[in-house]
Amino acid sequence: EIVMTQSPATLSVSPGERATLSCRASQSVSSNLAWYQQKPGQAPRLLIYGASTRATGIPARFSGSGSGTEFTLTISSLQSEDFAVYYCQQYNNWLTWTFGQGTKVEIK
Amino acid sequence: QVQLVQSGAEVKKPGASVKVSCKASGYTFTSYDINWVRQATGQGLEWMGWMNPNSGNTGYAQKFQGRVTMTRNTSISTAYMELSSLRSEDTAVYYCARVGNSGDYWGQGTLVTVSS
Numbered sequence: 427e428i429v430m431t432q433s434p435a436t437l438s439v440s441p442g443e444r445a446t447l448s449c450r451a452s453q454s455v456s457s458n459l460a461w462y463q464q465k466p467g468q469a470p471r472l473l474i475y476g477a478s479t480r481a482t483g484i485p486a487r488f489s490g491s492g493s494g495t496e497f498t499l500t501i502s503s504l505q506s507e508d509f510a511v512y513y514c515q516q517y518n519n520w521l522t523w524t525f526g527q528g529t530k531v532e533i534k
Numbered sequence: 535q536v537q538l539v540q541s542g543a544e545v546k547k548p549g550a551s552v553k554v555s556c557k558a559s560g561y562t563f564t565s566y567d568i569n570w571v572r573q574a575t576g577q578g579l580e581w582m583g584w585m586n587p588n589s590g591n592t593g594y595a596q597k598f599q600g601r602v603t604m605t606r607n608t609s610i611s612t613a614y615m616e617l618s619s620l621r622s623e624d625t626a627v628y629y630c631a632r633v634g635n636s637g638d639y640w641g642q643g644t645l646v647t648v649s650s
Binding site for chain 1: 567571579581596631633635636641642
């Protein structure tokens with residue numbers, strides 16, 4: 427089973443600053459990596475798939491990079507609505523999923 | 535518009551089973567896989583498995599093998615997830631989801647509480 431490890435667990439950032447979130451896979455997942463945002467009381471929302479492709483309607487301030495085992499989600503200039511928990515997820519043709527434990531982005 | 539509407543909250547005793555439904559609308563139900571994800575309070579996301587509504591084929595996470603069954607009724611565009619031998623650790627919000635390169639759609643979540 428592929429294990430996904432996210433860091434840091436919590437990231438304190440001021441509005442307008444850049445946030446960089448990391449995700450590591452225990453073995454190569456190629457580019458089969460997605461990022462989700464989840465706010466309290468809501469279902470997750472897909473931000474990025476294919477490691478770097480923004481989902482429909484996702485603002486350009488969200489970008490993803492990486493391949494193999496190391497991935498990064500960057501939020502270029504944090505807006506108030508971006509404070510949330512972010513999960514990375516590996517998928518195998520969308521048939522087998524594993525989530526990371528999440529990174530909470532909080533207001534500094 | 536695409537919608538996934540789940541059944542209401544459930545309270546079950548340890549050892550019992552629960553069956554959660556997920557009714558799809560706004561698209562051709564048999565064209566997209568349905569996945570199930572759960573989340574205990576204050577915890578992360580845990581994938582349970584997937585089902586192809588067209589073929590009925592399923593794939594389950596190893597952790598849930600033998601305890602979970604995913605089925606569907608295509609005539610009413612509804613997917614089901616049944617979890618048996620419930621224990622307190624199964625207390626969580628259960629989500630159905632349609633996720634792929636064309637985007638993601640999630641049900642509103644169903645709270646399942648396991649308590650004696």
